[in-house]
Amino acid sequence: MQYLIQLLISGLAIGAIYGLIAMGFAVIYKSTGLVNFAQGEMTMITAYIAWTISTTVSGNVFVVAIGAILAAVALGLIIERLVMRPMLGEPVFATVMVTIGLAVILRSAINFIWDAYPHGLELGMGRGIVHLGGIGVRTGQLAVIATLLLLLASIWAFFRYSKVGVAMRAVAADDRTALLMGISATRVHALAWAASSVIAGIGGVFFALSYDLSPAMFQLGLRAFPATILGGLDAVLGSGLGGLLIGITENLAGGYLGSGMKEVAGFAMIIVVLMVRPFGIFGERDIERV
């Protein structure tokens, strides 16, 4: 029982990180209709920048947090403006391939700029252990779960009540009509890329805080992928919750079936999900007109 609860809690913690990155996927899919295969790499760059700030400028938590968020916004905007906007109106296959190309470039750029060794992000917090009913939990793990829940709530409110959020939903629903209503689609796309970069970046920084920075971190993007599929590619909140589910599934599979199963549990799950309900638990069914 102790073992099970331990597995569940660490599953929730890693699942919250997957959830954050999966929300990044969903924000972009919802407003631009494409899957960003470079999400993991963008996450990783933000985490590396946070680490650079913490070692060169200041180890203060707030400085690092603000620096990382600003860097993530800049990264999202630059990528949208330089790489994605020229591809506007091209077929989805071409645009998705561009994000794959981008992923390859970013990944090698990281190895090129920083080195290939693992680093720990030391902010003097996040690695302490709290005891909850006899089970040790890292504060960083608690913080990431809290952050995910907080972001889920605020994003729900943002899409529901704010003018910009409603505009984003309008573009997602029908970009031409949205355009006729005076909404700038390009601005919405830019905002989506920046927001996605920040949300996923937060996940990346938390990952670095609880575990380590290493060139293999881009796999986080691939691991978070099943979460978006499970929750629904166009469901931002669903993706966040999907992350928690995937995290728990992975940990249970790893704990009871062996470490090899941990690696593929998520992927095995998405194949099942895609066969049964391709649009995910919370996603909207695509209706195709002939």
Added chain:
Amino acid sequence: MRTGDYKQSYGELVALIDSPPVWLWSAVLLLALIAAPFVLNSYALSFLMIILITVTGALGLNILTGYTGLISLGHVGFLVTGAYAYAVLVSRYHMPPLVGFLGAGVVPALASLIVGAPSLRLKGLYLAITTLAFSFIINTVILEMRWLTNGARGIQVQRPEMFGISFDSDAAFTYLCLAIAALTLLGTLNIRRSRVGRAFVAIRDNDTAARVMGINLHAYKLLAFVTSAFITGIAGALYGIYLSFVSVEGFPFLLSIEALAILIVGGLGSALGAVLGTVLIVLLPEATRLVFSLFSAQMDATFATGAQELKSMLYGLVIILFLRFQPRGLVGAWHDIKRAWVHWPLRY
């Protein structure tokens, strides 16, 4: 004055080779390739081998992604399955290499039936994601089946001996690769001009319309998967033999991307494109290194230390630039040049 190519019968339209100069140049290319092992040094010869093996694999992916329009992000899964099928049959159970090659085709083809099954329900991106998941799952399956595959330690593979000929030397092995690549090229070109190929292309262009025309979507999509996996598996076996060692690390995920890059750079849905794309993508890092070394020795040194990173950055950059500026790939560029050559100074 030549005013254009006019095809007057369906036979002319689907002819494998439509003009005498193409016959001539194809023959010249074949002769040059046959002569190559005598002329090239072993460094250049290794590039030729890689190109021939990659052409085989790219042609395999071309059937699925280029002709049928089903995007696969996990083709490296078929490559690694083929390599392991060959290695297990030949190195472990001491079967004749011919049986090994047959197994290298058949085992991925069977696996593709499992991967292909979701394709009957899924389209586009979702299918791409399924194939991606498959390639990760197959790696874990291979690592877990230690009794058969030696797990992470991999399997040693010897160069084969078939029909009483030893393919041990580099030259002989190049001929083996050449023969297989040429057969694959001929095979895919013939598939393209047959009933099956037309059905594939119809599915790519509009699957609802294809179905209305009486094409059995399920059968033809699965057929595309099986054919593609068979060819890719054989390419995998060749690559395993070339590396002389089959392991999961030898077939990184990047190979899937490289294969798609080849198709995009060459021009999707064209066998000629797959060949041109392969030559460009395989030689690109080497060509860049040469250009760098022309500028200065220091840049050459940078290239040597970060070679792997620069190589993958180049792939990414080439994919993006081609999609942005020449979406029809090298084949499209070649057609434009030909047209400009014939019609100059007129535009049409």
